[in-house]
Amino acid sequence: MGSQFSEIFGKLFSKKDIRILMVGLDAAGKTTILYKLSLGEAVVAIPTIGFNVEKVEYKNIKFTMWDVGGQDVIRPLWVHYYQNTDAIIYVVDSADK
Numbered sequence: 001m002g003s004q005f006s007e008i009f010g011k012l013f014s015k016k017d018i019r020i021l022m023v024g025l026d027a028a029g030k031t032t033i034l035y036k037l038s039l040g041e042a043v044v045a046i047p048t049i050g051f052n053v054e055k056v057e058y059k060n061i062k063f064t065m066w067d068v069g070g071q072d073v074i075r076p077l078w079v080h081y082y083q084n085t086d087a088i089i090y091v092v093d094s095a096d097k
Helices: 002-013 030-039 075-081
Strands: 016-024 051-058 061-068 087-091
Touching: 016 030, 016 075, 030 051, 030 061, 030 087, 061 075
Parallel strands: 016 061, 016 087
Antiparallel strands: 051 061
């Protein structure tokens, strides 16, 4: 009985690590979202060549957020970032025509 309680208690109050991958077309706002979440403020971003990674904590959850560049030449590489990803956020700029 004690071990069951301990297991339940551990699951409720232990830190959880979640890996999130943000993808989307170039200039959609992925880097802006990443730094708004991690720093609490918007930053002036340049086009991402490769990727940016930041850790964000919210309550008892630790997110490792990956922002992958959206240029045409980088998109075929997205598949290499999918492994061990818990969630994918596809960012769209609704004002982009």
